Amino acid sequence: MLHMPLESIIKATGTMTVGRTASWAGCASPSLFGSGQRLLLPRGCAGCDEPDAVLCMRCRNAFLDSQRRALPQSSMRFGYACGRYDGVVRQAILRWKDHGDEECTALFALLLEHLAACIGLLQAWTACGILIVPVPSSARSIRQRGRWHMLGLAKKLVALLRRRGMDASVAPVLYMERRAHKAVQSLDPSERAERARDALRCRDVGTRRGAYDIRRRRVVVLDDIVTTGSTMRRCVHLLRARGFTVLTSLALAYTSRQSVR
């Protein structure tokens, strides 16, 4: 039986980082550890290959190590992540993102919902509409993966927020402009990241029907892995320039390339 109160799990594992965000006690999403996730067997855990689990309990706990980083242009002043990008967290995200393990999508959405609850996002903003804006992938990445993985995750997260009674929607207003330039294979990782950042754009929804309602809502930017945070800051800048109010950002993991403040 997978069901176990979050407090018991914290006590049992001692792996939680609780100092930087609101108390985790009392904010556990019942579905996060409930029997509803005992599905889709047999298979190995995406993080550690333990049999018969999409993500075993030990690996789920690694996603409960909440992190935060300054995000000065956002209303909450910080962005948040479920865990650190190493070990089983890294393994599970890569399996999901690059190796087609789509069964992780629903679980990752639950972990993000849990994070949103624990940082007070749900409680504070239940009254206003929330737009979940996924960080875009390049057309090439989408082609290679056969899906825009962040859009799928955003949709699952929105479904969970709506189940809580929130007025939530996915707004894929960020995109990457296609441009002709040198082949991506010839670039090093930092050059690739810089090029991706430069190609980011935000759609102008100003002339569209219902634009006022869209802008009235608060934006939460959603990404999978945040490294230096420069892409996230760029996304926030672009959204603000289009008139959106950005509340905060959520991610599955932060890398340790920048110290967590």
Ligand SMILES: [Zn+2]
């Ligand atoms: Zn595992």
